[in-house]
Amino acid sequence: MNKKLKIAHLTSxxxxxxxxxxHKECVxxxxxxxxxxxIIPNASNCKIQNVSIISFQHKAKNRLSRMILTVNKLYKHxxxxxxxxxxxxxxxxxxxxxxxxxxxxxxxxxxxEDLPRQILAKPYIPHIMRRLISYIIERYExxxxxxxxxxxxxxxxxxxxxxxxxxxxxxVNNFPIIKELNIDIEYxxxxxxxxxxxxxxxxxxxxxxxxxxxxxxxxxxxxxxxxLDIGLKEEIKSKKGWAKVNELGFxxxxxxxxxxxxxxxxxxxxxPIINHLNALPVKMFEYMAAGLPIIASNFDLWKQIIExxxxxxxxxxxxPDEITSAIExxxxxxxxxxxxxxxxxxxxxxxYNWNNECKKLFKLYKDLTTSN
Numbered sequence: 611m612n613k614k615l616k617i618a619h620l621t622s623x624x625x626x627x628x629x630x631x632x633h634k635e636c637v638x639x640x641x642x643x644x645x646x647x648x649i650i651p652n653a654s655n656c657k658i659q660n661v662s663i664i665s666f667q668h669k670a671k672n673r674l675s676r677m678i679l680t681v682n683k684l685y686k687h688x689x690x691x692x693x694x695x696x697x698x699x700x701x702x703x704x705x706x707x708x709x710x711x712x713x714x715x716x717x718x719x720x721x722x723e724d725l726p727r728q729i730l731a732k733p734y735i736p737h738i739m740r741r742l743i744s745y746i747i748e749r750y751e752x753x754x755x756x757x758x759x760x761x762x763x764x765x766x767x768x769x770x771x772x773x774x775x776x777x778x779x780x781x782v783n784n785f786p787i788i789k790e791l792n793i794d795i796e797y798x799x800x801x802x803x804x805x806x807x808x809x810x811x812x813x814x815x816x817x818x819x820x821x822x823x824x825x826x827x828x829x830x831x832x833x834x835x836x837x838l839d840i841g842l843k844e845e846i847k848s849k850k851g852w853a854k855v856n857e858l859g860f861x862x863x864x865x866x867x868x869x870x871x872x873x874x875x876x877x878x879x880x881x882p883i884i885n886h887l888n889a890l891p892v893k894m895f896e897y898m899a900a901g902l903p904i905i906a907s908n909f910d911l912w913k914q915i916i917e918x919x920x921x922x923x924x925x926x927x928x929x930p931d932e933i934t935s936a937i938e939x940x941x942x943x944x945x946x947x948x949x950x951x952x953x954x955x956x957x958x959x960x961x962y963n964w965n966n967e968c969k970k971l972f973k974l975y976k977d978l979t980t981s982n
Contacts (some may be wrong), residue, residue, distance in 0.1 A: 613979060616645045618693035622680050623700045626653040626663055629892070630722065630764075630784050631699055638968045639975075645688075649687050651680050659772045661814050664691070677702045685709065695975060697762075701725050701747070702778045704754040711758055716978050719755055720762045721772065721780075726751070727885040731814065740917055756780075762971065767888035780970050782893040790863060804856075805937060805980035806832040806873040806902075808866055808893050814886070816879035816907075816927045824881040825851035829941060830870045834858045867965055870900035874947065875940055878906045879927035887911070895962045896969070898954030903947045905936045919949065921954035 619636055626632065632648060640646040640660040653665035667874050670676035685706040687966035688696060696710050697718040699953050702720065711717045726748035732742050752775050755761050760778035769781035769970045805824070811833070812816050821848050837843040846852060861869065870876075876897030880886045887909050894912070897904050904922030906912050916922045923939065925932040 615639075615695055615966065615975065615979065616693045617647070617695045617697065617975075618633040618688055618691050618705055619646070619648045620684055620688055620696060620698040620706075621648075621650050621700055622676060622684055622702060624650070626650050626665070629861070629863070631720075632658075632661065632788075634784075634787065634964050634968065635697070635720075635782075635971065637963075638971070641692060642972070647691060649684060649691070649952065651684065664818060678864050681706055701751065708754055708757055716759045716763055718760045718779035718974070718978075719758050720764075721768050722764045722772065722784075724765075724768050724885055724888070729884045731883045731885055746812055748776060760777075760974055761976065765888060765890050778974065780974050783962070784895075785964050785967055786892070786896045787964045788899060788959060791867060791870065791896060793867070793900045801874045802871075802872045803829055804832045804869075804873045804875060805875040805905075806834065806869050807827050808834045808861075808869060808896070809833050809878075809891070811837045811842070812839060814881040814883055816877075816881060817842070818846060818926060819844050819930045819933060820840045820877055820879060821849050821851040821855060822930035823848070823851070823937065824854050826938045827934050827941075828938060829874075830854045830856060832856050832858060832868060832873055834861045834869050836860050842874040846954055858861065858950070866896075867900075870896070870902060873902055875937060876904050876922075877933075878904065879906050879925065879933060881927055882907065895958060898962065899958040901955045903940050903950035904954065905933060905940070919952050919953055919957055 617639055619631055621631060636646050636648050637659050647662045647664055647880045649664045651664055651666055651668050655665055656663050664687060666683055666687060684864040686965060687709065693726060695716045695718065697720060698707050699720045699722065707717045707719060726744040727746060729735060729744040755772050758776065761772045761776050763772060763781045764777060764784055766781045769779055772779045783809055789897055810822050831854060835945055836859060878891055878894045878975060888911060894904060903917055905921060906916050906924050907927040908924040913924045917924055923936040925936050
């Protein structure tokens with residue numbers, strides 16, 4: 611791609627240091643010499659790694675206020691920038707994406723999640739309303755993507771859904787940046803007696819079963835991430851296994867790397883709800899990149915990646931005893947654990963890495979800009 615582009619990434623929901631948006635997509639294009647701007651509410655105006663962050667203050671009173679007023683302000687700043695490409699990251703921005711497209715702009719929707727299936731599992735939506743809301747949103751999302759310039763899907767499953775409505779649909783998986791997690795540490799003698807979980811902490815991501823599982827295991831848990839439900843945190847703190855938890859809160863990239871250096875196992879035991887079964891959570895591949903054996907949910911897709919490549923063990927995520935047994939097996943077989951870790955690192959180096967994924971994004975941008 612020889613032409614230098616003016617690229618704007620838009621979000622009303624994510625953080626300014628979001629790994630997928632900022633560290634992977636924005637920085638990758640800035641490193642190629644393009645003019646990249648990240649427009650986001652409630653951050654600071656600055657320039658980091660040649661990416662300009664443009665922000666505005668708007669404290670939304672609730673979700674509806676954010677979806678209307680915050681998004682309207684975001685659209686105003688996006689128009690003022692007059693970019694060549696607008697790349698947005700939230701379903702609530704579909705309406706302004708369509709407005710930008712009608713103004714003749716190249717507009718890309720980055721679908722991080724399968725939203726209609728995600729809604730079916732939202733606890734704050736009354737169960738009786740979920741199917742109807744999911745159906746309405748799916749119809750609207752399908753209509754909107756058919757009008758946009760291109761779609762970037764975070765998994766092949768989401769890609770295949772949108773390909774029916776927009777032929778310029780690709781999957782750009784959220785795989786690790788290899789150089790960021792280049793950890794060279796002797797597994798058997800240098801690792802500490804920790805296992806880790808990194809990411810948002812919710813009931814359906816298996817935190818209760820993890821805490822119950824470590825109660826009788828000779829190991830402590832490094833827990834990195836924020837509780838998304840304060841009530842859940844209070845519930846878990848009453849469990850005996852909590853005495854073995856080091857709660858670290860939200861960590862930056864350096865802090866996460868330190869967790870991986872100390873840990874002997876990475877956990878990703880999500881519940882088998884509909885929007886998890888075909889997901890490819892970044893933490894799973896980060897664990898691999900860091901050379902950690904993995905204990906993961908026994909979904910068919912994950913078993914193909916983990917067990918077929920001997921990078922860890924798959925368990926019933928709702929069975930703490932299975933999780934405990936998997937922990938004990940890996941800890942009591944350090945040579946096998948080392949092999950699992952090395953297999954994971956090799957797999958990420960060869961296949962599951964951001965360097966491979968960003969090439970797809972470069973090609974999409976080139977195709978869209980040369981066809982316009």
